[in-house]
Amino acid sequence: MKIDITDIIERDGAVKRFKMNVDKLDNHKTGGGMSIVNLLGDIHIEGEIYSNEGILNVTARIFGQLEAKCYRCLKKIVEPFSVDMDETFEHANSSESLDSYKYSGRILDITQAVIDSIYLNIPDRILCEPECKGLCPECGSNLNEKRCGCRKQSDENKGFSALRDLFKE
Ligand SMILES: [Zn+2]
Ligand SMILES: [Zn+2]
Known part of the structure; x- marks a missing residue:
């Protein structure tokens, strides 16, 4: 140049x-x-x-x-x-x-x-689109492409609710 x-x-x-x-x-x-x-x-x-x-x-x-x-x-x-x-x-x-x-x-x-x-x-954090949902921290699925269901599963985690019940007493 x-x-x-x-x-x-x-x-x-x-x-x-x-x-x-x-x-x-x-x-x-x-x-x-x-x-x-x-x-x-x-x-x-x-x-x-x-x-x-x-x-x-x-x-x-x-x-x-x-x-x-x-x-x-x-x-x-x-x-x-x-x-x-x-x-x-x-x-x-x-x-x-x-x-x-x-x-x-x-x-x-x-x-x-x-x-x-x-x-x-050039920004060092470039996104594919402003609303990009990223990757599931549990299974690594691309959340823009599919719903893997991991989040739902952890909400229903029985071990966690059992622990929560324990603290209520
Ligand atoms: Zn993206
Ligand atoms: Zn997942």
């Missing part, structure tokens, strides 16, 4: 618009351990770079498709996503701020910023 910034780098106030398609971002792991989300296919990015005093501000919208497992029932979900990115890049020789991305030369590489923006903005 490299952009030639020759035409804006030494021009304060200059803006460069860009559009790109990227593949091979799938199965990328985030820094924070195992990811539950996979990116599928191409990622499409549209945005602009604003140059001012050697600092580059990149605002963009990132589109793609993701594959995840429902947080409650573990069903596989494939759905489109779009996230916004707003990041600052400073020259590698500058030491003004430590929390911005760096660039050097006349090429701006936004790969890491794009990956970070995606993983920071």
Whole structure:
């Protein structure tokens, strides 16, 4: 994800618009351990770079498709996503701020910023549908697909009612 910034780098106030398609971002792991989300296919990015005093501000919208497992029932979900990115890049020789991305030369590489923006903005508890009933804690059945009857059975549990009777006395 490299952009030639020759035409804006030494021009304060200059803006460069860009559009790109990227593949091979799938199965990328985030820094924070195992990811539950996979990116599928191409990622499409549209945005602009604003140059001012050697600092580059990149605002963009990132589109793609993701594959995840429902947080409650573990069903596989494939759905489109779009996230916004707003990041600052400073020259590698500058030491003004430590929390911005760096660039050097006349090429701006936004790969890491794009990956970070995606993983920071995608919710980590994705549901197959807002009303997902999840899995039965007793037998593991998917409660969206069938009623297993476990809950009913435990309500009628004789051992429990016997114990309850004991405490009444
Ligand atoms: Zn679900
Ligand atoms: Zn059950």
